[in-house]
Amino acid sequence: MLRFFNGRILRFENGPHITEDEVHISGDTIVYVGPATAEDKNRFDREIDLHGNLLMPGFKNAHTHTPMTFLRSLADDLPLDRWLREAIWPNEAKLDDEAVYLFTKLGILEYLSSGITASFDMYSHSEAYVAANIDSGFRTVLCSGMNDFDADPTDIERDYLHYNQCSDRISYQLGIHAEYTTGIERLKYMVSLAEKYKAPCWTHLSETKAEVEGCIQRYGMTPPLFLDSIGFFNYGGGGFHCCHMTKDDIDMFADKHLWAVTNPASNLKLASGIAPVARMMKRGVRFAIGTDGASSNNALDMFREMFLTTGLQNVLEDNPNACPAAEVLEMACVNGARCMGLENCDDLAVGKKADLIVIDLNRPNMRPLNSIPNNLVFSGSKENVKITMVNGRVLYEDGRFHIDDDPAELYHKAETFMKERIRR
Amino acid sequence: MLRFFNGRILRFENGPHITEDEVHISGDTIVYVGPATAEDKNRFDREIDLHGNLLMPGFKNAHTHTPMTFLRSLADDLPLDRWLREAIWPNEAKLDDEAVYLFTKLGILEYLSSGITASFDMYSHSEAYVAANIDSGFRTVLCSGMNDFDADPTDIERDYLHYNQCSDRISYQLGIHAEYTTGIERLKYMVSLAEKYKAPCWTHLSETKAEVEGCIQRYGMTPPLFLDSIGFFNYGGGGFHCCHMTKDDIDMFADKHLWAVTNPASNLKLASGIAPVARMMKRGVRFAIGTDGASSNNALDMFREMFLTTGLQNVLEDNPNACPAAEVLEMACVNGARCMGLENCDDLAVGKKADLIVIDLNRPNMRPLNSIPNNLVFSGSKENVKITMVNGRVLYEDGRFHIDDDPAELYHKAETFMKERIRR
Numbered sequence: 001m002l003r004f005f006n007g008r009i010l011r012f013e014n015g016p017h018i019t020e021d022e023v024h025i026s027g028d029t030i031v032y033v034g035p036a037t038a039e040d041k042n043r044f045d046r047e048i049d050l051h052g053n054l055l056m057p058g059f060k061n062a063h064t065h066t067p068m069t070f071l072r073s074l075a076d077d078l079p080l081d082r083w084l085r086e087a088i089w090p091n092e093a094k095l096d097d098e099a100v101y102l103f104t105k106l107g108i109l110e111y112l113s114s115g116i117t118a119s120f121d122m123y124s125h126s127e128a129y130v131a132a133n134i135d136s137g138f139r140t141v142l143c144s145g146m147n148d149f150d151a152d153p154t155d156i157e158r159d160y161l162h163y164n165q166c167s168d169r170i171s172y173q174l175g176i177h178a179e180y181t182t183g184i185e186r187l188k189y190m191v192s193l194a195e196k197y198k199a200p201c202w203t204h205l206s207e208t209k210a211e212v213e214g215c216i217q218r219y220g221m222t223p224p225l226f227l228d229s230i231g232f233f234n235y236g237g238g239g240f241h242c243c244h245m246t247k248d249d250i251d252m253f254a255d256k257h258l259w260a261v262t263n264p265a266s267n268l269k270l271a272s273g274i275a276p277v278a279r280m281m282k283r284g285v286r287f288a289i290g291t292d293g294a295s296s297n298n299a300l301d302m303f304r305e306m307f308l309t310t311g312l313q314n315v316l317e318d319n320p321n322a323c324p325a326a327e328v329l330e331m332a333c334v335n336g337a338r339c340m341g342l343e344n345c346d347d348l349a350v351g352k353k354a355d356l357i358v359i360d361l362n363r364p365n366m367r368p369l370n371s372i373p374n375n376l377v378f379s380g381s382k383e384n385v386k387i388t389m390v391n392g393r394v395l396y397e398d399g400r401f402h403i404d405d406d407p408a409e410l411y412h413k414a415e416t417f418m419k420e421r422i423r424r
Numbered sequence: 425m426l427r428f429f430n431g432r433i434l435r436f437e438n439g440p441h442i443t444e445d446e447v448h449i450s451g452d453t454i455v456y457v458g459p460a461t462a463e464d465k466n467r468f469d470r471e472i473d474l475h476g477n478l479l480m481p482g483f484k485n486a487h488t489h490t491p492m493t494f495l496r497s498l499a500d501d502l503p504l505d506r507w508l509r510e511a512i513w514p515n516e517a518k519l520d521d522e523a524v525y526l527f528t529k530l531g532i533l534e535y536l537s538s539g540i541t542a543s544f545d546m547y548s549h550s551e552a553y554v555a556a557n558i559d560s561g562f563r564t565v566l567c568s569g570m571n572d573f574d575a576d577p578t579d580i581e582r583d584y585l586h587y588n589q590c591s592d593r594i595s596y597q598l599g600i601h602a603e604y605t606t607g608i609e610r611l612k613y614m615v616s617l618a619e620k621y622k623a624p625c626w627t628h629l630s631e632t633k634a635e636v637e638g639c640i641q642r643y644g645m646t647p648p649l650f651l652d653s654i655g656f657f658n659y660g661g662g663g664f665h666c667c668h669m670t671k672d673d674i675d676m677f678a679d680k681h682l683w684a685v686t687n688p689a690s691n692l693k694l695a696s697g698i699a700p701v702a703r704m705m706k707r708g709v710r711f712a713i714g715t716d717g718a719s720s721n722n723a724l725d726m727f728r729e730m731f732l733t734t735g736l737q738n739v740l741e742d743n744p745n746a747c748p749a750a751e752v753l754e755m756a757c758v759n760g761a762r763c764m765g766l767e768n769c770d771d772l773a774v775g776k777k778a779d780l781i782v783i784d785l786n787r788p789n790m791r792p793l794n795s796i797p798n799n800l801v802f803s804g805s806k807e808n809v810k811i812t813m814v815n816g817r818v819l820y821e822d823g824r825f826h827i828d829d830d831p832a833e834l835y836h837k838a839e840t841f842m843k844e845r846i847r848r
Binding site for chain 1: 493494495496497498500501502503507530531533534537689691692693694695696697698718721722723724725727728731734735736738739741742743744745746748749786787788789791792793794795798799802803804805806807823831832834835838839841842
């Protein structure tokens with residue numbers, strides 16, 4: 001049994017609010033949130049004095065490609081088409097299971113340092129990816145990224161069944177890479193799977209103008225409306241990126257209660273555009289936030305994404321209050337969990353999983369405490385992450401990683417792989 | 425004498441490049457950069473083993489209002505006009521010297537944690553502001569912010585003479601707050617001062633559309649062209665923000681070799697716009713980067729500004745290589761120093777002031793080391809700042825501040841001031 005005391009608690013039920021309660025954790029679960037008790041101290045294996053700092057639900061990275069850490073800063077100076085053809089695809093082809101395991105772990109370290117407690121990931125080499133998550137104590141939802149380059153699309157059904165019962169920290173959702181990489185036969189197969197399992201379906205969606213134009217040429221419809229027309233969204237799900245959404249796309253998303261996941265840093269860096277987050281929210285679309293992969297961001301840092309989510313909307317809408325901090329914080333913590341099916345990790349409450357972080361308020365960027373939620377979104381940074389706990393286990397504390405691997409050894413292996421295998 | 429060894433050194437002469445040399449510092453000055461020597465170890469008072477980490481010139485915050493830390497997150501939900509009238513102006517009126525001293529120190533702590541070694545600041549209560557910088561060991565260039573609300577504009581000449589000779593870490597430049605807050609008589613007085621001292625002149629410039637429209641109504645010209653027409657830029661200087669620059673404005677800036685200081689986070693948050701940095705650079709305008717004050721940003725974090733400087737240009741220009749990382753890094757380190765008249769702090773070289781930082785490369789966000797300059801700009805964060813040294817003194821190391829004050833006491837005083845004096 002673990003006890004957090006002498007601090008502040010941020011919860012989201014009925015909007016973000018802060019109290020001075022304490023929190024007890026038994027195993028992987030939050031078992032008490034309330035005023036300090038006079039109970040016997042011996043019941044606790046560990047007591048963490050928060051010294052006035054903030055305990056809150058962890059951030060959920062709602063769209064990423066974790067193993068792409070190996071491509072960080074590899075070819076930032078190339079235009080998109082050359083970047084894909086010369087840097088991404090030929091180098092991704094050189095990845096084996098061992099490399100995916102290594103670079104997934106590297107990404108998980110970065111998540112932990114940013115207060116991220118779960119990821120919604122789309123990548124190949126599922127077995128190595130899942131093993132790295134299990135071995136690191138991390139929580140992830142893997143999403144199939146079906147496309148025309150996969151050897152056998154029926155692997156997805158096998159993976160769906162297997163990974164949804166292999167560990168309580170692993171789950172699996174259905175998805176395609178994107179409309180433009182997936183022919184109609186495979187799309188129909190994915191829709192049949194969604195139908196069979198009554199499962200939500202996900203995809204990269206309207207990320208670039210070219211993608212939208214291509215889909216209109218192929219099918220006479222935008223990607224959201226085309227996919228909806230074949231039943232892709234009949235059981236929910238949603239889209240990653242959503243930069244170029246028409247009014248009809250947005251109406252469909254709202255009416256079907258689909259999720260949109262915004263990836264603002266990646267969209268800036270690759271010159272994809274700025275998602276109309278505020279406009280979509282006004283229409284009732286629910287948002288979560290993702291970092292995308294380190295090849296296009298290049299950081300896996302939820303603080304940067306939160307600031308961008310609000311800041312970019314202000315300029316887009318010519319309104320300095322277009323996307324308030326409290327809503328952004330809710331996207332990063334609560335909505336992220338819910339969109340990926342982790343309803344039991346969405347908030348700090350009795351019975352929920354202990355996926356929690358401690359934010360150091362005793363740093364200059366958090367002072368004065370005029371508004372803690374606004375400080376988190378507008379001036380928070382990774383320097384403020386004191387503790388990251390996943391499933392009741394402290395995996396990161398005061399800059400140190402509590403995982404089986406020595407980070408220095410992971411870094412060394414990463415450099416060796418790059419030197420021996422990857423073209424620069 | 426101090427020695428940095430066993431690491432990497434980033435220098436900017438002839439473009440950013442990294443070597444494995446060591447660096448010796450005597451007093452406030454870099455006295456040796458080169459291969460390891462076999463000299464007697466006893467000559468060094470301290471030897472810092474870099475363990476492969478990166479020693480580089482500090483970041484220069486080329487536009488800020490440091491004492492505005494007291495307004496961080498105070499009224500983020502108000503539109504601009506109500507924000508100024510209800511939150512900023514009435515609360516600024518309650519600041520006294522003691523408060524400016526306190527909140528300047530708070531801002532300096534934040535600069536140190538972000539690897540910033542000098543600031544170009546515009547604020548009132550100069551004496552308290554300068555005292556806080558001197559007492560903290562920090563380096564600053566204060567810029568007069570003349571406007572129609574100043575009691576006596578001739579104070580500026582007195583301050584100009586006084587603060588340019590009071591300390592080798594303090595200097596003073598001429599400037600006005602903005603065209604729209606400064607009537608023609610006072611503008612002419614500022615031009616006469618610039619003429620008298622052959623001094624560069626600075627101003628907030630074309631930050632918002634409304635500012636540009638107002639100036640055209642008043643004088644039939646955009647702010648840059650109007651100010652140039654009265655001789656404001658005859659001895660150099662430049663503008664802060666520069667979001668709404670016409671082709672003629674840009675041509676004038678390039679032809680007169682003026683500096684533009686971009687403040688991308690503040691411009692997003694206040695919905696001011698996105699400066700045409702790439703377009704101006706193409707025409708030959710030199711850029712530096714500033715955080716602006718914590719009331720409008722709300723972080724004093726050069727990593728966030730660097731990412732935004734490049735990322736926003738990519739979307740603006742529809743080109744994923746519109747503003748390369750190497751140039752952004754040079755803006756943040758070298759150009760920042762040069763624009764504020766600190767040519768002796770612009771690079772890591774023999775004879776230059778020891779305003780240096782150590783970047784921790786042994787963190788997941790810096791791995792693999794595919795490109796260290798790109799990692800700094802695209803994935804760097806305050807977690808990577810291991811040491812910040814100003815004028816040869818280590819002021820920040822491994823998360824701890826080496827200044828006379830206890831940060832906890834500064835935080836406490838800040839909260840007390842907010843509680844007792846400031847309307848929320």
